Amino acid sequence: KAGVTQTPRYLIKTRGQQVTLSCSPISGHRSVSWYQQTPGQGLQFLFEYFSETQRNKGNFPGRFSGRQFSNSRSEMNVSTLELGDSALYLCASSLLGATDTQYFGPGTRLTVL
Amino acid sequence: TQLLEQSPQFLSIQEGENLTVYCNSSSVFSSLQWYRQEPGEGPVLLVTVVTGGEVKKLKRLTFQFGDARKDSSLHITAAQTGDTGLYLCASSKVDSWGKLQFGAGTQVVVTP
Numbered sequence: 001k002a003g004v005t006q007t008p009r010y011l012i013k014t015r016g017q018q019v020t021l022s023c024s025p026i027s028g029h030r031s032v033s034w035y036q037q038t039p040g041q042g043l044q045f046l047f048e049y050f051s052e053t054q055r056n057k058g059n060f061p062g063r064f065s066g067r068q069f070s071n072s073r074s075e076m077n078v079s080t081l082e083l084g085d086s087a088l089y090l091c092a093s094s095l096l097g098a099t100d101t102q103y104f105g106p107g108t109r110l111t112v113l
Numbered sequence: 114t115q116l117l118e119q120s121p122q123f124l125s126i127q128e129g130e131n132l133t134v135y136c137n138s139s140s141v142f143s144s145l146q147w148y149r150q151e152p153g154e155g156p157v158l159l160v161t162v163v164t165g166g167e168v169k170k171l172k173r174l175t176f177q178f179g180d181a182r183k184d185s186s187l188h189i190t191a192a193q194t195g196d197t198g199l200y201l202c203a204s205s206k207v208d209s210w211g212k213l214q215f216g217a218g219t220q221v222v223v224t225p
Contacts, residue, residue: 004155031210031211032211033211033212033213035213042215042216042217042218043156043201043203043213043215045211045212045213045214048210048211048212049211050210050211055210055211056209056210056211056212058212088153090155090156092155092213094211097210097211098205098210099143099144099205099206101146101158101161102146102158102211102213103158104148104155104156104157104158105155106153106154106155107153107154107155109153
């Protein structure tokens with residue numbers, strides 16, 4: 001069974017631009033969670049989607065948004081990029097998004113200049 | 114919010130030595146996961162522990178879950194260079210959809 005895939009793997013943007021990251025979950029998994037990882041803050045939860053609905057949201061500004069499609073693929077968008085948005089963005093999929101195991105993708109490394 | 118504290122933050126040992134990493138919380142865990150992450154990659158699940166007092170073994174790795182389900186440890190016997198990585202503990206709550214709370218991690222470096 002193929003794992004979680006994320007595209008692109010690396011991205012360089014400048015301040016003020018926007019970016020869209022994509023995540024394809026493991027086949028059959030309906031829950032997709034997004035995390036931001038930085039050296040200073042570690043892994044922080046952004047949001048979770050299940051059946052095209054956002055069920056949970058972390059403590060991030062409204063510039064961070066996401067969506068999920070009917071095939072469970074998910075995208076996250078960051079608008080008006082700031083230098084502090086430079087991070088590794090990880091998505092994880094699970095069957096139901098309850099307390100079941102989450103499987104992570106390789107991440108997208110975003111650098112904001 | 115349940116805070117997970119990991120110790121130590123950094124561990125550097127030589128091949129063949131043993132090491133132990135700890136994860137503690139003031140709250141009871143419903144379950145606890147241990148992940149290992151290598152640079153530029155996503156965390157890879159090592160184990161999930163659920164029952165207080167549980168001990169799980171994965172080759173040279175031994176995971177323990179405290180009786181009160183507030184602490185856990187990861188012990189590596191005879192470390193190898195391939196064990197190098199960031200070890201993360203994480204927990205979820207039954208009413209918090211899709212959200213894993215992570216500890217800050219323990220960076221383990223095993224040198225030849």
